[in-house]
Amino acid sequence: MHEVSLVRNIIRTLEDEFGAEGVARVRDVYLRVGLLSNVEPALMQNAFWAVQAAERCYDQLTLHVEVLPILVVCELCGHESTITNYRFRCAACDTPTKNITQGTELLIHRVSFEEESQPATPSHP
Numbered sequence: 001m002h003e004v005s006l007v008r009n010i011i012r013t014l015e016d017e018f019g020a021e022g023v024a025r026v027r028d029v030y031l032r033v034g035l036l037s038n039v040e041p042a043l044m045q046n047a048f049w050a051v052q053a054a055e056r057c058y059d060q061l062t063l064h065v066e067v068l069p070i071l072v073v074c075e076l077c078g079h080e081s082t083i084t085n086y087r088f089r090c091a092a093c094d095t096p097t098k099n100i101t102q103g104t105e106l107l108i109h110r111v112s113f114e115e116e117s118q119p120a121t122p123s124h125p
């Protein structure tokens with residue numbers, strides 16, 4: 001399954017960035033996937049749970065997937081358009097364009113860590 005290897009890559013990326021100990025303190029992972037990235041959010045979520053179950057680690061992680069629309073910038077008039085129904089044309093002048101500026105990404109946008117333990121209150125005898 002395509003998504004399982006993506007999930008493993010994501011976890012590996014986090015480990016490279018924070019170390020296994022750091023990843024153990026991560027609560028939420030926010031992914032951004034473009035509509036053209038061929039990533040199905042529901043399959044991604046299932047793959048994430050499958051990897052967690054299989055590897056019995058990072059149980060505390062929650063995956064959040066945000067899907068980004070496809071954006072193009074027209075070479076002719078410079079207008080930025082959101083592409084719907086895979087109709088790659090400028091919304092302003094109707095020129096066909098493949099000048100994609102968003103929609104192909106698959107990236108870790110943000111992670112949040114578990115709350116730091118409360119700092120000890122200084123005692124004043």
Ligand SMILES: [Zn+2]
Nearest residue numbers: 074077090093
């Ligand atoms: Zn245009």
